Each structure stands twice: as C-alpha cells, then as structure tokens.
Amino acid sequence: MENNLSYIEDVLNRYKGKKGSLITILQQVQAKKGYLEQEALELVAKRTGMSTASIYGVVTFYAQFRLTPIGKHLIRVCHGTACHVQNAEGLTEAISSELGIKAGETTPDGLFTIETVACLGCCSLSPVIMIGEKVYGKLTTDKARKIIRDYKKMEMAS
Amino acid sequence: MKTLRIGYNSCGIAAGAEETLAKLNDVIAEKPGFRLVKTGCNGMCYCEPIIDVIEDGVTYTYGNLTADKVEKFIDAMEKGMHIKEWVIKHPAISTDHDSYNAGQVKLVTRNIGVIDPENIGDYLAAGGYKALEKVIRTMSPQQVIDEIKASGLRGRGGAGFSCGMKWQFAKDAPDDEKYMICNGDEGDPGAFMDRSTLEGNPHSVIEGLAIGAYAVGAREGFFYVRAEYPLAVKRLRIAIEQASARGFIGQNILGSNFSLHLHLVEGAGAFVCGEETALISSIEGKRGMPRTRPPYPAISGLWGKPTNNNNVETYANVPWIIQNGAEAFAKYGTKTSKGTKVFALAGKIKRGGMIEVPMGTTINEILTNIGMGIQNDRACKAVQMGGPSGGCIPFHLFDTPIDYESITATGAIMGSGGMVFMDEDTCMVDIARYFLSFTVDESCGKCTFCRIGTKKMLEILERITKGRGREEDIEELQRLGQAIIKGSLCGLGQTAPNPVLTTIRYFKHEYEAHIKDHKCPAKKCRALITYRILPDKCTGCTLCAKICPVGAAQGERKKIHIIDPEICTRCGFCKDACKFEAIAVE
Ligand SMILES: Cc1cc2nc3c(=O)[nH]c(=O)nc-3n(C[C@H](O)[C@H](O)[C@H](O)COP(=O)(O)O)c2cc1C
Ligand code: FES
Numbered sequence: 005m006e007n008n009l010s011y012i013e014d015v016l017n018r019y020k021g022k023k024g025s026l027i028t029i030l031q032q033v034q035a036k037k038g039y040l041e042q043e044a045l046e047l048v049a050k051r052t053g054m055s056t057a058s059i060y061g062v063v064t065f066y067a068q069f070r071l072t073p074i075g076k077h078l079i080r081v082c083h084g085t086a087c088h089v090q091n092a093e094g095l096t097e098a099i100s101s102e103l104g105i106k107a108g109e110t111t112p113d114g115l116f117t118i119e120t121v122a123c124l125g126c127c128s129l130s131p132v133i134m135i136g137e138k139v140y141g142k143l144t145t146d147k148a149r150k151i152i153r154d155y156k157k158m159e160m161a162s
Numbered sequence: 163m164k165t166l167r168i169g170y171n172s173c174g175i176a177a178g179a180e181e182t183l184a185k186l187n188d189v190i191a192e193k194p195g196f197r198l199v200k201t202g203c204n205g206m207c208y209c210e211p212i213i214d215v216i217e218d219g220v221t222y223t224y225g226n227l228t229a230d231k232v233e234k235f236i237d238a239m240e241k242g243m244h245i246k247e248w249v250i251k252h253p254a255i256s257t258d259h260d261s262y263n264a265g266q267v268k269l270v271t272r273n274i275g276v277i278d279p280e281n282i283g284d285y286l287a288a289g290g291y292k293a294l295e296k297v298i299r300t301m302s303p304q305q306v307i308d309e310i311k312a313s314g315l316r317g318r319g320g321a322g323f324s325c326g327m328k329w330q331f332a333k334d335a336p337d338d339e340k341y342m343i344c345n346g347d348e349g350d351p352g353a354f355m356d357r358s359t360l361e362g363n364p365h366s367v368i369e370g371l372a373i374g375a376y377a378v379g380a381r382e383g384f385f386y387v388r389a390e391y392p393l394a395v396k397r398l399r400i401a402i403e404q405a406s407a408r409g410f411i412g413q414n415i416l417g418s419n420f421s422l423h424l425h426l427v428e429g430a431g432a433f434v435c436g437e438e439t440a441l442i443s444s445i446e447g448k449r450g451m452p453r454t455r456p457p458y459p460a461i462s463g464l465w466g467k468p469t470n471n472n473n474v475e476t477y478a479n480v481p482w483i484i485q486n487g488a489e490a491f492a493k494y495g496t497k498t499s500k501g502t503k504v505f506a507l508a509g510k511i512k513r514g515g516m517i518e519v520p521m522g523t524t525i526n527e528i529l530t531n532i533g534m535g536i537q538n539d540r541a542c543k544a545v546q547m548g549g550p551s552g553g554c555i556p557f558h559l560f561d562t563p564i565d566y567e568s569i570t571a572t573g574a575i576m577g578s579g580g581m582v583f584m585d586e587d588t589c590m591v592d593i594a595r596y597f598l599s600f601t602v603d604e605s606c607g608k609c610t611f612c613r614i615g616t617k618k619m620l621e622i623l624e625r626i627t628k629g630r631g632r633e634e635d636i637e638e639l640q641r642l643g644q645a646i647i648k649g650s651l652c653g654l655g656q657t658a659p660n661p662v663l664t665t666i667r668y669f670k671h672e673y674e675a676h677i678k679d680h681k682c683p684a685k686k687c688r689a690l691i692t693y694r695i696l697p698d699k700c701t702g703c704t705l706c707a708k709i710c711p712v713g714a715a716q717g718e719r720k721k722i723h724i725i726d727p728e729i730c731t732r733c734g735f736c737k738d739a740c741k742f743e744a745i746a747v748e
Contacts, residue, residue, distance in 0.1 A: 023446075023447070023465075024445060024446045024447040024465075026447035026448075027427075027428075027430055027444065027447050028428070028447075030430075031389070031428060031430065061449055062447070062448065062449055065432060065449040065450065065606075066430035066431050066432050066450070067430070067431030067432060068389050068429075068430040068431035069430065083351075084351030084352050085351045085352035085508075085509070085546060085549065085580070085582045085596070085597075086351070086352040086508035086509050086514075086580075086582050087351075088351075088593075088596050089509050089510060089582060089584055089588050089593075090509070090510075091734075094733060094734050094735070094738070097711075097733050097735075098735060101711045101735075121390065121431075122349075122351045122433065122600065123349075123350075123351035123352060123353070123354075123390070124172075124390055125172060125173075125348070125354040125357040125390060125391055126172055126173045126176045126354065127351075127352050127353070127506060127508035127509075127514070127580070127582070128207035128208060128354070128506070128507065128508050128514030128515050128516075129173060129176050129177060129207065129514070130508055130509070130514075132176065137392065139172060139175065139176035140176065141173075141176045141177060142177075144738060145734075145735055145738045145739075146738060146739065
C-alpha cells in the first residue's frame with residue numbers, strides 16, 4: 005500500500021527555509037503518529053536538503069524521538085532521583101508484571117507501552133508515573149497496579 | 163464576592179486539582195458570589211490540591227482539598243464560615259503549617275500561586291513590566307549592567323557565575339547581531355523550580371530576559387524548555403503572545419528604538435543539552451554536542467554570534483532587582499552569595515515542595531523547620547544537591563550554610579536547586595551507581611574520558627552492589643574519577659564523578675560493607691539481601707503467594723508461608739502487599 009505522507013506536508017511548509025528548525029520539524033512530525041517512520045524521515049531529508057544519515061544522527065541523539073510505533077497508552081515511569089529513592093524500580097516491575105512486558109516494550113495488542121524517563125518535574129509527589137498526559141503521584145506498587153487495571157478495564161469496556 | 167484561587171501547576175494537577183476544579187465548577191455553577199481563578203503552585207506541594215479563598219482582601223489557604231471535600235467546603239463558604247482544620251495558611255490563624263513558610267523570603271516566587279499565569283493583566287496589576295519600562299525609559303544599558311553587578315546576582319543554573327559580568331562580556335562583544343538564551347532545560351532529576359516558575363509566572367522570566375537583551379544589545383531571544391514540561395511550554399507560549407500584543411515584546415518596545423523578538427524551542431530529551439554550548443547546538447537543530455570553551459558564548463555563541471545564556475531563575479530575579487535596587491537585594495544572603503535561592507524539596511522529606519530562602523540558610527533549617535524532618539520519623543542520612551553533577555552531603559554537615567562556596571567545600575555543588583533527602587534506608591553505593599548509570603546514558607560520547615571512563619566506573623559500582631566488589635575497587639573509583647574530572651571536555655564529564663567521590667568521602671563504610679562483608683547496610687542491594695517470612699506474624703492469608711511473580715512465596719491457606727530464596731528475585735512485592743508486616747528483609 006502506498007504510504008500517505010500528506011500529514012507531513014504542512015509541517016514542512018511551515019518551516020520551509022527557516023534555519024535550525026530540524027528538531028521542531030521532527031517533533032511535529034512525530035506528534036502526528038507517535039513515531040517517525042522511515043519514509044517520513046526520507047521526505048524530511050529531501051525537502052530540507054539534508055542527508056538522511058545526518059537526520060538519523062539527530063533522531064538517535066535525542067531520547068524523545070522514536071523509530072517504532074508506541075502503544076495507545078504511553079506509560080512513563082519516572083526514574084529521577086527523588087523517584088529512585090522512593091522505589092521507582094519496584095514500581096516499574098509492578099507495572100511490567102501487570103502488563104507482561106518490560107520497560108521499552110509494547111503489549112502485543114498495541115495498547116500499552118512502558119518507558120522509563122529521568123524526571124517528570126513532580127518530584128515532591130514521588131514516586132510518579134505519567135500515562136498519556138496524566139500524572140499520578142505518591143504511588144505504591146499496589147496503587148500503580150490498580151491504575152493499570154483500571155485502564156485495562158476501560159479498554160475492555162470500549 | 164469570594165475569589166477562589168486554585169493551584170493549577172503540574173504538581174497540583176497530579177495531586178488531583180483537575181478533579182477538584184471539575185467538582186467546584188459543578189457545585190458553584192448555580193451559585194452566585196464566587197469567582198474561580200487558576201493560578202500556579204504556592205510551593206506547598208505536599209498539601210495539594212490547594213485553594214485560596216479571598217474575601218475582603220484576606221486570604222485563607224486551604225490544603226488537601228480533594229474533590230470529595232468540595233461540597234462541604236462550598237457549603238461552609240455559603241454560610242460565611244470557614245473550616246479551620248483545613249486551613250493551612252492565614253495571616254491571623256496559626257496552623258500546623260506555619261513553619262513551612264516562616265523561614266522563607268519570596269522575591270522570585272512571590273507572585274507564583276497568586277497571579278493567573280495565563281492572564282497578563284494579573285502580572286501587570288502586580289507591578290509587572292514596570293522594571294522593563296524603567297530601564298527603557300530611564301537607564302542606559304551600562305547602568306542596567308552596573309545595577310546587576312552591584313546586586314551580586316550569580317547564575318542560578320549551577321555554576322554561579324556573576325550575571326552582571328556575563329552581560330558585560332556580551333555587551334562588549336563587537337557585533338551588531340547578538341542573542342539571548344533562557345536555559346529552561348532543567349535536566350537535573352529531582353529539581354522542578356524552573357518548571358514551577360515557568361508554569362506559575364512566565365512573564366517574570368520574559369521580563370528579566372528582555373531587560374538583559376536591552377543591556378547587552380540583543381534583538382532576538384530563545385527560550386529552551388525541556389519537552390517533559392508541556393504545561394510550562396504552553397503557558398510560556400501564551401505569555402509571549404500576550405506580552406507581544408501589549409507591546410512589551412516586539413518592534414520598538416514601548417515606543418523606544420529597542421526591539422526584541424522571542425522564540426520558544428522545545429528540548430528533545432537530552433541531559434547534556436542543559437550545558438550551554440550543547441544547548442546552542444540543539445537550538446541550531448543539530449545533535450546537542452558541547453563545544454570546547456573558550457570561545458565562550460558571549461564571544462561566539464548561537465550561529466557564531468555573541469550570545470548570553472542564563473537560567474530561568476536568574477532572569478526571574480532581574481525585574482525585582484531593577485524595581486527595588488541592588489542594595490535591597492544584596493541585603494539578603496551572605497558575603498559571596500547574595501539574594502535568595504529557590505529549592506525543590508523532595509525525596510524522604512516530610513514536606514516536599516518549592517521554597518525560597520535567603521542564601522546563608524542552613525540545610526538543617528530547611529530540613530527541620532520547613533520540611534519537618536524525614537518521613538516516618540526515620541533518621542536522615544544525607545541530602546543530594548546538584549544532581550548528577552553534585553554530591554551527597556551527610557547529615558553531620560547539615561549546619562553548612564547555603565552559599566556557593568560552602569556547598570562546594572562539601573564536595574557537592576549548589577546546582578540548580580534540587581534537594582533530594584535520603585534516610586537510613588537509602589544505600590549510598592546504590593545512589594552512586596544510579597547517578598553513574600544516568601551519566602553513562604546521557605554522555606554524548608564526544609570525548610573518551612567521559613564516554614569510557616564513566617562506563618568503567620559504572621561497571622565497578624555494579625560489581626560492588628552485586629557483592630562482587632574487590633578490595634582495590636574504592637581506590638580505582640577515586641583514580642578514575644580524578645582522571646575523568648581532568649580529561650573531560652564539558653561540564654557533564656568534569657562533574658560526573660562527584661556523586662561517587664562524595665559518597666566515598668562520607669560513606670566509605672558502606673562501600674566497605676558491600677565489598678568486605680557482602681552486606682548492604684541499608685538493605686537495598688538485591689544481591690545482598692533475602693526476604694523471609696516471620697512465622698509469628700504470618701496469618702497464612704496467601705496474599706504474598708498470589709502476588710509473587712515467580713512463585714517463590716508459597717504456602718497453604720491459614721498455614722505459615724515461606725519464601726524460597728533460590729527462586730526469589732527480591733522484587734519486594736510481597737512485602738508491599740503483606741498486611742501483617744510479616745515479611746522481613748535481611
Ligand atoms: C551537563 C550540564 C547540564 C546542565 N544543565 C543545566 C540546566 O538544566 N539548566 C541550567 O540553567 N543550566 C544548566 N547547566 C549550566 C549551563 O551550562 C549554564 O552554566 C547556565 O545555564 C548559565 O546560566 P546562569 O549563569 O544563569 O546560571 C548545565 C551544565 C552542564 C555541564
Ligand atoms: S524525580 Fe520523579 S518526578 Fe522528579
């Protein structure tokens with residue numbers, strides 16, 4: 005099937021000729037699908053006049069960019085200092101065991117991805133996780149499991 | 163008319179402010195006499211959701227106002243009463259929380275949690291943009307710089323360089339095209355002052371940067387904010403738009419011939435991009451690789467042009483200094499460190515949040531008076547300051563006054579303001595390992611000492627936490643650490659060994675216990691601990707067996723359970739789940 009890349013066009017047009025805008029372009033392209041597909045990167049290369057290799061260089065440098073699709077719910081478990089001393093590791097394991105996947109993986113049904121991050125800026129509520137845009141603080145392994153189960157239930161119902 | 167002000171920063175939202183707000187909107191929809199405003203976080207994060215009730219100019223601050231309490235709360239309000247047990251701050255009522263605010267002096271944060279950050283009218287009513295107006299109308303660029311120099315303001319992003327001097331270098335650089343940068347990357351895990359400032363009072367940062375731009379002669383400014391802070395990005399964007407619409411930013415500001423255009427760049431998740439030369443590469447759209455300095459950005463920065471970069475909090479200090487004078491600012495603080503410092507309190511401290519104290523306040527005053535000590539009344543072991551570039555200051559040095567020099571003398575650094583408190587259950591070797599694994603992940607790989615040296619150090623630390631440490635490991639860590647400090651290109655590598663070196667300096671006995679006795683005194687390192695069920699406490703409820711992911715916890719209902727140490731992975735789920743405290747770690 006021919007891949008439709010029209011979703012990138014307006015991003016590329018907006019930043020046409022603006023110097024230094026590669027990272028912003030990549031962020032906005034990624035925002036559309038949750039990851040950067042190869043064809044998209046090739047198109048960005050063609051339009052900005054950069055080599056695909058140098059674009060990959062930028063993409064792989066920054067933690068924010070992904071080359072593979074993510075699940076519907078992105079679960080980010082904070083592993084910042086404050087969360088680390090409040091058992092972030094145990095929390096990650098609890099969520100992992102609840103979903104049957106490791107950090108960095110996506111469930112086979114495409115619903116959940118677990119990611120570890122280095123501080124969500126809500127350290128006074130540590131340990132903290134973020135699901136999509138929503139932050140959950142002062143967690144225990146028990147509470148985290150319950151939150152994940154609620155998401156699962158919600159998905160089953162819909 | 164009562165004004166209800168709800169703390170609506172990321173921290174408040176995480177604590178339930180969204181639900182509280184929804185419920186409030188619901189309950190007061192039909193009722194006259196209430197005005198609802200969203201504001202930032204007043205710093206008392208441990209009590210969020212927080213609501214201020216303002217009537218006749220008097221403010222009652224309510225804490226822990228979760229959605230379930232809203233009906234009772236509004237009920238009382240309608241009857242003209244207050245629920246005193248819920249009030250956490252009031253000018254005339256004393257509460258259990260007064261000590262949290264007593265030792266604070268709020269210059270930078272005074273309007274956070276007070277004004278609506280998405281409404282420039284609020285900022286203007288609080289005297290906003292008056293300082294910018296003052297410099298444009300009455301001061302020459304050099305006078306501005308002299309004022310900032312006289313105030314003694316030093317950079318709040320970590321290194322503590324004189325702000326006035328830095329502006330002078332950029333001003334004196336011979337070029338027509340110059341840039342201003344605001345470093346809002348806040349990469350130090352465990353720190354959130356800059357987030358809270360950008361979310362709660364973005365205009366103060368814009369105004370500070372604009373004053374700096376006027377002083378150095380820059381006509382373009384860049385805000386670099388980390389991607390993990392979507393709300394800060396959103397509010398800053400709104401603030402820039404509103405400031406531009408009112409003529410505080412843009413062409414011919416306030417009718418003068420000073421123009422300034424602002425851009426907002428979102429970081430993409432790389433710690434090294436907090437380092438200013440890497441940050442500049444990142445704004446240029448490249449891999450965030452640091453460059454060697456000199457040349458300093460003041461001479462050759464963004465696109466090779468003279469560039470001034472300051473931290474969010476540094477800029478946020480500037481309007482206050484211009485308005486109140488250098489002398490008023492320098493009244494606070496110590497001989498070498500003037501003014502106040504904002505800190506983020508987190509970790510095992512009872513009251514976590516954002517505070518602002520005069521420089522010279524001791525760590526102990528912060529822990530005891532403001533933070534109310536350690537959770538569950540455990541003993542405090544140390545505080546981590548300065549993140550991956552900083553170090554752990556042991557409890558016996560908590561009388562250290564907070565100023566750049568005194569903190570550096572302990573082996574840590576002032577850093578940007580994250581303070582993560584640790585108790586006796588925190589293993590210091592594990593903390594060192596944690597920070598090294600962070601730097602190994604974040605090293606950009608450009609220079610060998612940082613790329614390979616930190617990796618070697620991490621290998622040794624991992625070995626030690628697994629009980630396979632060798633006698634000579636401590637010395638080897640120190641030797642490697644010194645070499646990395648000397649040989650690395652940028653601040654990331656030059657400071658990466660600090661967390662290891664300070665923990666060895668103050669907690670050598672913990673390293674030795676791991677290496678010689680194969681014991682983790684804090685009972686954290688998994689290879690060195692076992693989980694055991696206490697027969698006299700176990701009721702045979704089977705909860706541990708149900709939750710154990712590997713089948714190590716076993717037993718029949720109503721019979722004493724056991725944990726098979728051969729199978730157990732020490733995940734600790736059973737201990738978390740057990741309702742009878744029947745599981746011990748040894
Ligand atoms: C690895 C590394 C990370 C840094 N991260 C930050 C940061 O997140 N925020 C910040 O303001 N400064 C950071 N700095 C310091 C900056 O390089 C720079 O000194 C600072 O932004 C200057 O502003 P100031 O003089 O106002 O403090 C970092 C430095 C290093 C070496
Ligand atoms: S350390 Fe987890 S939110 Fe900051």
